[in-house]
Amino acid sequence: MNDYKRAGTIVRLHDRDDAEQWKGIKRYFYLFAPVLIFMDVVLYLLYLGFRLYCNIDVQRTTKINAGAAWIFFGVEFLITIPYLMNNGWAMFALKTRNRPRLRLMGSHDLPTVDVFVTCCKEDNDVIMDTARASCDQDYPQDRxxxxILDDxxxxxxxQMAEEASHMWPNLIYMSREKIPGKPHHFKAGNLNFGLEQITLLPGGSAEFVAALDADMIPEPHWLRACLPHLLTDRKVAMACPPQLFYNTPRSDPIGQSLDFFVHVTEPIKDTLNAAWCTGSGYICRRSALDDIGGIPVGGIAEDVATSNLFIGKGWTxxxxxxxxxFGTVPEDFSSHLKQxxxxxxxxxxxAMNMNFYLYGAKIxxxxxxxxxxxxxIGILSFYPILFTISLFSIPVILILGRPLVIFTSENQFRWLIRSAFATVISxxxxxxxxxxPAGYHTGQRYARYQIWMAPYLCIxxxxxFFLPKWLGGTSGGTFKPTGSLGSAxxxxxxxxxxxxxxxxxAILIQCQAVFHLMFVWFCITGATIVTYKCFIIELDTYHILQCMITHAWWPPVTWIFLCSSMWTPVAYAISPPTVPDRExxxxxxxxxxxxxxxxxxxKTAFGAQAFFFEAEYTITTVYTALCFASTFFFF
Incomplete structure (x- = not known):
């Protein structure tokens, strides 16, 4: 297959495949990311170490009960483990990624491709839009x-496919028979059915097999952009582009776009030869699929499983x-949670099937x-459980009205604030x-999404994986609203x-966002009560402010960030975004x-929500800076 390269059929359009997404001085700035991540991790560990020392020092010298302070420290420590793992992994951004932007040129003797459009009861117009765009590729029709694999x-x-085939003779409709009582393995089974059936078509199976979700409309140059990466390297089993969307609401209020994953996470994974199939738009070498025995069944993420088996077999x-x-995000809150x-x-x-990638024949x-x-990534998938436990302890600590941060001297208090400031700024x-790579506001949306989505993922x-069936456990485990949502x-x-x-x-009760509402209410109530007590108990400005800082307003006032994030489902219920009709x-x-x-x-449009979040973030950062400055002339 290197003949394509030697004959000049493959053209190198740019040294980087992501040249249009982010370029110029941004690339030079991004080189500093690993260094800054390392600095942030070190500062945070020093901060936690100093906090631990102060707690122990107070316990040793005063013998007072500092339960709330220890709980608050425990919360910070619990969330540190996944934080360190995630940032440690992100430091691989330092590893250079030099995948070029390639194009397969010409019209003669090009490789053959079978393109699957997988569907199951989606809107027929949506499916046909994907099918027509797939047929309209800038690629010889006879190749x-x-x-359409209709489950x-x-x-x-x-009938619609039959009519379209008059214009595009290379369009074929297939549907398998599902025998009651016999596992059909959902999308994986549908794809394997297609892999079997194309061997019976004239000419047999193509050299390459591609797959698109029902709603994913490919660009006309999709095949010519992906195939070169398979043709120039015989070890490449799969080439996969990002999943992007065209109906994302302004400001993306519930974090439906995958921009952070596709623009930050996947490129880093690609540098480590660990890129996952994102589920749609991928092209596989048929011989590689045969080598792993087809699409793996038995799970609900056949795309990730396929990628893992490729890599474990020695493919790249x-x-x-x-x-x-470009496809569509779910149009309702409940569907988003399920997805x-x-x-x-x-x-x-x-991860469990692959022994968490530690050992076994599969890897x-x-x-x-x-x-x-x-x-x-497998271990961090359990992060929502740890985070949710930590999360719901925050309002409890505030309501207790005990100091969150303790110290034995004013000097310790000053250095605690300074160390907190250093971690916030870093x-x-x-x-x-x-x-x-993804955009600053995209990253912030992703951070907030991880917070408010954590309770759902935890459940x-x-x-x-933990509850027995008689206690509500289920093999699928995906979120289900209580009762029926009735009509859309x-x-x-x-x-x-x-x-x-x-x-x-529907959202607060049936989708259980009432817990998010209660979290916000208890946090605000607790902070209000403890602030009031500081004004009542303390006699002078110095001690009132010190009381407020140590009991509720410890910089950067994390509970405010948590509340604004947890408020997301409630805000969505009150004022959902308006999205034009798909057409x-x-x-x-x-x-x-x-x-x-x-x-x-x-692209996701900038909106009022993004502005509000950034304003809140800026205000808490300024507040932290003021606390830091006050340690030099007031505290």
């Missing part, structure tokens, strides 16, 4: 086929960091760095640099959305019916 067995879809995977496909909890469960399932040829990367600077993980809320349709009471009931987001050719997302819809 690729598009196969919903829709007669209407079959290529992450093509180009915008080559993300399913992904979390699937990641843990795969025999996996490199040390690839094992380390996958191990950390964190802010580190985030600014680390988030560069799903506990049900899936249509929350993003300004004209058809349900009323405020119905939305609040308004597309440019459609009236003659062929081919549709592609409008350019303006391919």
């Amino acid at each position: 690729f086929r598009v196969i 919903g067995k829709s007669q209407e879809l079959e 995977t290529a992450y093509v960091h180009e915008p080559l496909q 993300r909890s399913r992904w979390c469960i699937g990641t843990v399932e795969n 025999k040829h996996m490199t040390t760095l690839a094992r380390l990367s996958s191990f950390l 964190r802010r600077i580190m985030e600014f640099f680390l988030y560069i 799903s993980l506990v049900r899936a 809320l249509n929350e993003r349709d300004e004209d058809q959305r349900k009323g405020l009471f119905v939305r609040m009931w 308004e987001l597309l440019n459609r050719d009236d003659k062929t019916g081919i549709a592609h997302p409008r350019e303006v819809t391919k």
Whole structure:
């Protein structure tokens, strides 16, 4: 296959495949990210060490009961472990990633490709938009086929595909028979059915097999952009582009875009030969698929499992960091929860099946760095459990009204504030640099998403892996609303959305966001009460301010950040975003019916929510700086 390269059929358009996403001085700034991560980790460990010393010193010299201070320290310590693991892994950003942007040129003797469009009861118009765009590839029509794999067995879809095949003869409709009582393995089973059936078509199976989700519209150059990475290296089993979306609401209020994962996480994993298949838009070498026995079944994340088996067998995977496909995010809150909890469960399932990437025949040829990367991600998938336990202890500590931070001398108090300031500032600077590839506001949305989503993922993980069935455990473990949501809320349709009471009931009660509301209420109540007590108990300004800082307003006032994050589902219920009808987001050719997302819809628009969060972040940072400054002239 190196003949393609020698003949000049593959052209190198740029030294970097992500040249258009972020460029210029940003690339030079990003080089500092690993250094800043290391500095942030060191400062945070020094801060925790000093906190521990002060707690022990107080206990030793005064013998007072400092239970709240120890709980607060315990919270900070518990969340430190995943924090250190995550940042330690992120330091691999230092490892240079030099995947070029390539194009497969020409029109003769190009490799053959079978493109699967997997679907199961999605809207037929959505499926056909993906199928038409797949057929309209800038690629010789006799060198690729598009196969709709319909697991919903829709007669209407079959008829629509038959009509479209008059324009595109390489479009084929297939649907398998599902025998009651016999496992059909969902999407993995559907893909394996397709792999079997294409061997029976004229010419047999193609050299390469590609797959698209039902709603993922590929760009016309999708095949020509991904295939070169497979053709120039025989060891590459799969090339996969990022999943991007065209119906993301302004400000992305509930964190539905995958921008942080596809622009920061996956490129780092790619440098370690540990890039995962993101589930759609990928192209695999058919011989590699045969080598691992087809798409693995038995789990709910067949894409990640496939990637792991490739890497464990000695193949490599290529992450093509180009915008080559655009799909749709779930249009309602409940579906979003189900999707993300399913992904979390699937990641843990795969880690467990691979012995957490530590040993076993399945990872025999996996490199040390690839094992380390996958191990950390597998372990960090349990982070929501640890974080949720820590999270709900915050309002308890505030309501207790005991000091969060203790010390034996004023000098210790001053240095505690200074060390807290150092960690806050280092964190802010580190985030600014680390988030560069995805965008600063995207990184901040992702951080908040991890907070408010943690209780949902915690419940799903506990049900899936810890609770017995008689206590509510389930093999799937994915989040399910209590009761039935009845009819759709249509929350993003300004004209058809349900009323405020119905939305609040569905999200707060049936989707259990009432716990988020209670968290916010108890935190604010606790902080208000303890602040009032400081004014009543203390007699002078100095001690009133010291009391407030040590009991509720310890910089950077983390509970405010937690409350604003946990408020997200409640805010969504009160004022959901308005998203135009899907057709308004597309440019459609009236003659062929081919549709592609409008350019303006391919990026998440900046909105009021993002502005509010940044204002809050800025105010707490300024407050921390003022506390720091006061240690030199007041405290």
